[in-house]
Amino acid sequence: MAAKSFDLIVIGAGPGGYVAAIRGAQLGLSVAIVEREHLGGICLNWGCIPTKALLRSSEVFHLMQRASEFGLKADNIGYDLEAVVKRSRKVAGQLSGGIGHLMKKNKVSVFMGAATLAGKGKVSVKSKDGEETLTAKNIVLATGARARNLPGLEADGKRVWMYKDALQPPHMPKKLLVIGSGAIGIEFASFYNTLGADTTVVEVMDRILPVEDEDISKFAKKQFEKQGMKIMQKAVVKQLDRADDKVTAHIETGGKVTKHEFDTVISAVGIVGNVEDLGLEDLGVKIDRTHVVTDEYCRTGVEGLYAIGDIAGAPWLAHKASHEGVMVAELIAGQHTHPVKPESIAGCTYCHPQVASVGYTEAKAKELGFDVKVGRFPFIGNGKAIALGEPEGMIKTVFDAKTGELLGAHMVGAEVTELIQGYVVGRQLETTEEDLMNTVFPHPTLSEMMHESVLDAYGRVIHM
Known part of the structure; x- marks a missing residue:
């Protein structure tokens, strides 16, 4: 079968990839996008959007409990976790479907399957229907990242969760341990704590939300503790002993290890770039700690090959990926463009x-x-x-x-x-x-x- 030819192929349809595809199409390029799982990527399906839907439910629940402060009456306040999760999934589904519509509207060819770089300017796509080859002078890698699994702290979906499990929980945690206090960890801690889980957050650094200004971290910590959260800083979870109904965590602080029992653990200890099985090494693409090394214009050093978003390193934010997608599409179309400055990108965490x-x-x-x-x-x-x-x-x-x-x-x-x-x-x-x-x-x-x-x-x- 003859290879299908395009001006631009985008690998990955998250907020970096699909935006690069749309901007490329707007500028008159023929564009293909390859996605192995969901249009909209992790952000729309399992990240930014569904977590905000969950957090909105917990925020409304929190306000209902404060009704009398506002001169209102609300009795027998409660929640239905299944319905909360169902709403979150519906919101994600609606937006993911919207991306499909945008691809059609902009005449972007969508290929659902796993992509491999089969040589310079060549992408092989494996799907359930077989394999096909696409060619283009320009290829954009937008394969994103996944949650880091630390040895001994791996998720099992039952008692030890990653973000995906936490978004559709098999049970409501009563006693919850959250490992990591970056945006993902603290948002889940905030959600489950508000719904009544006895929540402990463990952070290896000397303060929670370690990328934030110190005054902000301190203020947030005080508020979380007021809400009943326990926060352990400069602490490391050394091991998890798993049983059917509980997990015993060995937590080291100040050189001393103590054991604590929980019924649920959420691991949120950072991310690793999706750089495997793409054929990057064969093309001579430089990879540093699971991230593709690029210049300020997202060029990989291999002619015609760009990397944007989480795979290209910090800050790991959807809006950074989208902006890089636009910049790269404009660069490919021969327009004058400005590099994205990391220090001009806002970070937002939707805890309470x-x-x-x-x-x-x-x-x-x-x-x-x-x-x-x-x-x-x-x-x-x-x-x-x-x-x-x-x-x-x-x-x-x-x-x-x-x-x-x-x-x-x-x-x-x-x-x-x-x-x-x-x-x-x-x-x-x-x-x-x-x-x-x-x-x-x-x-x-x-x-x-x-x-x-x-x-x-x-x-x-x-x-x-």
Whole structure:
């Protein structure tokens, strides 16, 4: 059978791949996309989207328990875990179906199967119907990543879970251990803790949410503990003894190992890139710790071969993958384009309270040699936050004292994952403290705290 020929082949239909395919098609390229499992990838089917649907249910449940605070009555409050999960799966299904529609609309040829690079410009696709060869001058690897399985802590789907198990739980945990306090670990800890699980989080670093600014990590920890979570920092799970109805975890802190019993364990200890079985080594693609090495334009060093998203390394965020997808498609189509700057990409964690940040932490800015001015503003000083019944939170801004450049912004509290974009736009437009101070923020909104935090950095705060 003759090989089918395209201008661009994308391997992987997650938020990096499908966006690269759409942008390529918009620019007049003939595009094929190869996906072995689900259109929309992990993000839509087993990651970003279904977890937010679950967390929304737990947030509503939390508010129902606070009904009397708002002058409302709600009796016999409860939840049906099966129905909560069903809603989450339905949301994921709806969006995954939408990607299929977008592929059709943009005339992208979809091949469902496992892809291998069969040589330069050649992709072999194995599906249940057999094997076929596709050719293109340009190939984009967007194969993503999967959860890291540590030896001895492997998931079994019964008592020890990965994110997929946690999204469709075989039972409701009563006593839960979450290993790892990055975004995935802390979101699941937050969800199950809110639904009543006695939750312990173990983090190997000296603080939870270790990529966040230290002030934010500390604030979040205090809030989680207030909600009944137990947090163990500088702690390592050495082994798990599994029984039918329980797991005994051996946890080391300060050189001493203690045993703790749980009925469920969620492992969230990072990710590894999907680099196997693609034929990368034969083409001479450089791989470093399960990630493809690229330049700032996502080029692999092999002519016509690009890598975007999680397979190309940190930050492991869907929106970074999408933006790289657009950039690479434009590059291939001969357009002038700008590389994606990791420090301009916001990170959002949808625990309760939410956490969001962009740019450098205060510590990182100092380490890079900046003389900094730092502003902070608490939610308790904001009218809208009080009216919402959400007075727990903080916004922190970091500026270059010499130029007034906004170096970083860090937030914890209600709806900060929506607020952060204001600072992201500010950084993109190379705003200074003066621009931000002169901007009129609407009242009453949570966004006014963003203004106040800037004012605080320069000794001009009004409501504190």
